[in-house]
Amino acid sequence: MQATWLVFRREIGQYLGSPLAYVMGAAFLLLTGITFNNDLTLSIGYKPLAPALIPTLLASILILFAPLLTMRLLAEEQREGTLELLLTAPISDSSIVVGKFLSAWAYFTILLALTLVYQVIAVSISFPDISHMLGSYLGIWLYAGAALAIGTLFSSTTENQILAAFLSLVTLIVLYFGDAISQIVSNTQLADILFNLTLRGHFMASFAIGVLRAEDIVYYAGIIVIAIFIAIQIVSSRRWR
Amino acid sequence: MIEVKNLVKKYGNFTAVDNISFDAHPGEIVGLLGPNGAGKTTTMRILTGYMPVTSGEVKVAGYDVIEDSMEVRQRVGYMPEQVPLYPDMTVEAFVLYWARLRQTEKPKQRTQDVLEQFGLLDRRKKLVRSLSKGLRQRLGLAQALVHSPSVIILDEPTIGIDPKQVVEVREVVRSLRENHTILFSSHILSEVEQICDRVVIINNGKIVAEGTTDILGEQTHSGLALYVHIDGEKAHIEQLLHDLPAVTDIQLHESGFIIRGHDEELRHAVMQVVADHRLELLEMRPVDRRLEDIFIKLVN
Ligand SMILES: Nc1ncnc2c1ncn2[C@@H]1O[C@H](COP(=O)(O)OP(=O)(O)O)[C@@H](O)[C@H]1O
Numbered sequence: 001m002q003a004t005w006l007v008f009r010r011e012i013g014q015y016l017g018s019p020l021a022y023v024m025g026a027a028f029l030l031l032t033g034i035t036f037n038n039d040l041t042l043s044i045g046y047k048p049l050a051p052a053l054i055p056t057l058l059a060s061i062l063i064l065f066a067p068l069l070t071m072r073l074l075a076e077e078q079r080e081g082t083l084e085l086l087l088t089a090p091i092s093d094s095s096i097v098v099g100k101f102l103s104a105w106a107y108f109t110i111l112l113a114l115t116l117v118y119q120v121i122a123v124s125i126s127f128p129d130i131s132h133m134l135g136s137y138l139g140i141w142l143y144a145g146a147a148l149a150i151g152t153l154f155s156s157t158t159e160n161q162i163l164a165a166f167l168s169l170v171t172l173i174v175l176y177f178g179d180a181i182s183q184i185v186s187n188t189q190l191a192d193i194l195f196n197l198t199l200r201g202h203f204m205a206s207f208a209i210g211v212l213r214a215e216d217i218v219y220y221a222g223i224i225v226i227a228i229f230i231a232i233q234i235v236s237s238r239r240w241r
Numbered sequence: 242m243i244e245v246k247n248l249v250k251k252y253g254n255f256t257a258v259d260n261i262s263f264d265a266h267p268g269e270i271v272g273l274l275g276p277n278g279a280g281k282t283t284t285m286r287i288l289t290g291y292m293p294v295t296s297g298e299v300k301v302a303g304y305d306v307i308e309d310s311m312e313v314r315q316r317v318g319y320m321p322e323q324v325p326l327y328p329d330m331t332v333e334a335f336v337l338y339w340a341r342l343r344q345t346e347k348p349k350q351r352t353q354d355v356l357e358q359f360g361l362l363d364r365r366k367k368l369v370r371s372l373s374k375g376l377r378q379r380l381g382l383a384q385a386l387v388h389s390p391s392v393i394i395l396d397e398p399t400i401g402i403d404p405k406q407v408v409e410v411r412e413v414v415r416s417l418r419e420n421h422t423i424l425f426s427s428h429i430l431s432e433v434e435q436i437c438d439r440v441v442i443i444n445n446g447k448i449v450a451e452g453t454t455d456i457l458g459e460q461t462h463s464g465l466a467l468y469v470h471i472d473g474e475k476a477h478i479e480q481l482l483h484d485l486p487a488v489t490d491i492q493l494h495e496s497g498f499i500i501r502g503h504d505e506e507l508r509h510a511v512m513q514v515v516a517d518h519r520l521e522l523l524e525m526r527p528v529d530r531r532l533e534d535i536f537i538k539l540v541n
């Protein structure tokens with residue numbers, strides 16, 4: 001526990017202390033801000049504000065954003081050799097991986113929380129469905145956890161950060177659009193099953209439209225647990241190589 | 242403090258460490274000497290709890306490296322071959338991080354102490370990336386010592402730094418001897434001879450010689466070795482030197498010879514020969530090749 005916290009704290013310090021993190025954070029807020037602003041403009045006369053607007057946008061942005069946020073986590077430790085010091089410190093291998101993953105998720109949580117400013121604006125000028133809105137935030141938060149866990153997993157497989165980012169990007173794209181192949185076979189049952197396996201399927205069909213389902217929460221939590229478990233095994237296996 | 246018994250380590254089918262046994266006691270600096278690929282790093286990684294053994298029994302600070310890995314790790318200070326650092330941290334934060342991860346009591350105080358010990362106190366707010374090679378080496382030592390380990394494992398700590406810093410590191414290592422058990426690896430013989438009380442020479446994963454630096458020297462040769470360079474035809478000079486009763490061994494070296502024999506007689510005999518045959522003595526100096534001999538003999 002103690003070690004997880006120490007690793008977490010160092011990593012959060014790295015996120016908040018590096019210029020790159022600020023650039024990414026600024027890009028994140030700019031993108032969400034522009035989208036919100038457009039929606040705001042449309043809301044004058046055309047349609048009401050979309051409560052799940054920003055989380056829905058983030059669902060696709062995260063495909064690229066999660067690999068960028070996590071690629072460094074374990075790959076850099078391997079390249080710099082500091083993983084050898086971590087693995088010879090009196091701490092468990094899992095505390096290293098979990099601490100790192102949680103730091104990425106926490107950093108994302110901070111960025112996500114900043115976009116709540118837009119929601120405050122929305123609430124102050126119109127009457128959006130607040131439970132729909134908050135539900136979609138919960139959804140994207142879980143979704144991000146899963147995407148970041150996958151990024152953490154691939155960061156553990158190599159000492160090359162770019163390769164780690166590429167591998168998680170490909171995996172996330174497959175997990176996001178994976179059901180697209182069902183359009184070729186044109187079997188609605190299969191399409192349904194595949195859709196339910198995708199990251200998108202558990203967000204667009206529920207959180208995004210104001211529905212909270214236990215199965216979606218279980219799906220994202222499951223991905224987090226499995227990805228982190230595998231990452232821990234991979235880090236431990238460094239000892240055997 | 243370090244007990245290694247019949248240690249074997251295989252990477253797949255390749256045996257990197259082949260049934261070695263040795264030990265090291267408190268207050269002792271033991272040198273692990275061997276050429277590249279001998280198995281030094283592998284041995285050290287096992288001692289630090291980084292990787293498991295294939296077979297054999299390894300105890301550090303009284304604890305089994307496999308069964309009580311955490312106890313061992315808490316009591317070992319380790320500086321890997323390429324000193325691993327976090328370039329974006331400050332010197333102080335870096336040391337404090339390792340102090341805390343290793344559950345050091347009073348981590349802040351200990352951090353100050355080791356920074357002072359290694360002359361890094363005035364640079365504590367500097368980023369690690371801004372340090373010179375020599376200072377990084379000191380930082381590597383600082384992190385290895387911050388949790389007051391009883392066993393210190395240093396993997397080729399003098400590699401890649403300039404000669405002045407090498408001397409500095411050697412002095413630091415000597416100064417740590419009193420309260421610690423130190424295992425020091427190197428492929429440089431003279432260094433091990435200078436620093437270590439005892440040396441374990443390994444090659445291809447096997448121990449080829451072991452003992453105190455003095456005893457090891459005597460095993461191959463007792464007495465004195467001189468390098469002599471006498472002007473004249475090589476074969477003729479060699480014959481003359483060879484015929485001296487004081488000389489027990491002669492071999493070609495650089496532009497002269499290395500001769501061995503018994504103490505002061507040797508020097509005297511050479512002077513005599515030079516005088517008798519009206520030769521010109523260009524150079525004569527004692528050579529300290531005790532361990533080097535063994536090393537070269539054993540390793541080739
Ligand atoms: N992770 C590894 N996988 C396979 N072979 C390895 C590994 N690490 C070291 N070796 C091999 O084991 C031998 C001993 O290596 P090492 O312990 O690093 O030697 P040294 O530190 O004395 O130079 C070398 O032949 C090296 O190539």
Ligand SMILES: [Mg+2]
Pocket residue numbers: 278281282283322396
């Ligand atoms: Mg080595």
